[in-house]
Amino acid sequence: MTVRGGLDDLVSLVSGHRWVALTGAGISTDSGIPDYRGPSAPPSNPMMYDEFASDDANRRRYWARSMLGWQSFGRAEPNLGHRALVGAPGLAGVVTQNVDGLHEAAGSSPVVDLHGRIDRVVCLSCGTYSARARLQSRLQGLNPDIDGYLPAGAAELDSARLRPDGDAVVDRWHDFRIAPCEACGGILKPDVVFFGESARKELVTNAYELVDSTDVLVVLGSSLTVMSGLRFVRHASRTGTPVAIINRGPTRGDDRATVRLDAGTTETLLALRDRL
Numbered sequence: 001m002t003v004r005g006g007l008d009d010l011v012s013l014v015s016g017h018r019w020v021a022l023t024g025a026g027i028s029t030d031s032g033i034p035d036y037r038g039p040s041a042p043p044s045n046p047m048m049y050d051e052f053a054s055d056d057a058n059r060r061r062y063w064a065r066s067m068l069g070w071q072s073f074g075r076a077e078p079n080l081g082h083r084a085l086v087g088a089p090g091l092a093g094v095v096t097q098n099v100d101g102l103h104e105a106a107g108s109s110p111v112v113d114l115h116g117r118i119d120r121v122v123c124l125s126c127g128t129y130s131a132r133a134r135l136q137s138r139l140q141g142l143n144p145d146i147d148g149y150l151p152a153g154a155a156e157l158d159s160a161r162l163r164p165d166g167d168a169v170v171d172r173w174h175d176f177r178i179a180p181c182e183a184c185g186g187i188l189k190p191d192v193v194f195f196g197e198s199a200r201k202e203l204v205t206n207a208y209e210l211v212d213s214t215d216v217l218v219v220l221g222s223s224l225t226v227m228s229g230l231r232f233v234r235h236a237s238r239t240g241t242p243v244a245i246i247n248r249g250p251t252r253g254d255d256r257a258t259v260r261l262d263a264g265t266t267e268t269l270l271a272l273r274d275r276l
């Protein structure tokens with residue numbers, strides 16, 4: 001298979017067809033949200049699901065970081081790339097690996113949030129969903145001494161310490177007070193897929209249905225490192241649906257790509273939008 005790599009190739013692949021976008025962290029970097037795996041990624045040691053679910057001290061650490069990081073994360077806005085997808089000719093929907101909710105904020109619909117949403121929390125006992133913003137005010141009420149949790153000399157948060165899942169680096173958490181589920185007193189977890197956890201089955205089904213209903217799969221800003229995203233590329237390739245991949249740097253799906261652009265998503269989507 002010959003891989004084509006120009007904007008013209010992308011335009012001719014997508015033009016006049018129904019297509020679906022599969023997006024990753026690369027589409028949100030222009031909104032100030034760093035990429036775990038991109039070239040300028042901060043050192044990252046994400047908490048595993050079992051660590052969170054099984055240990056109270058780990059949950060204190062998680063929520064201390066999350067409470068501080070939320071203040072910056074909550075301010076992120078959709079960028080021109082997110083906006084260029086809204087109403088793009090032929091676009092049937094967006095499947096995203098991001099948890100930032102920026103596609104919805106831009107106005108895209110439908111959006112399958114494969115890995116959940118950072119602006120929601122879920123109770124591990126009763127399954128009730130609630131707003132992260134509400135939890136934030138509860139946490140701040142329980143922990144008014146917010147600056148005491150930041151590393152020395154770092155009372156002001158900056159984007160360098162903001163991490164992709166919306167938390168921040170803290171060096172104290174043993175006395176952080178976490179808030180239980182208001183319905184049942186159970187353990188609250190952000191409604192995002194942790195490492196060691198699977199995406200919700202119905203979301204995966206929705207994503208497959210969207211891919212199967214379209215003529216072209218366009219990957220935007222993902223290195224497809226985890227199977228969670230890569231499986232859709234493999235599925236499309238198996239079923240004869242052409243795949244375009246736009247990403248800075250190599251991806252695990254490159255051998256399945258019909259069109260492959262080593263480029264930023266914002267500039268590419270703006271150019272594509274003008275040509276469709």
Ligand SMILES: [Zn+2]
Pocket residue numbers: 123124125126127128181182183184185186187
């Ligand atoms: Zn509950």
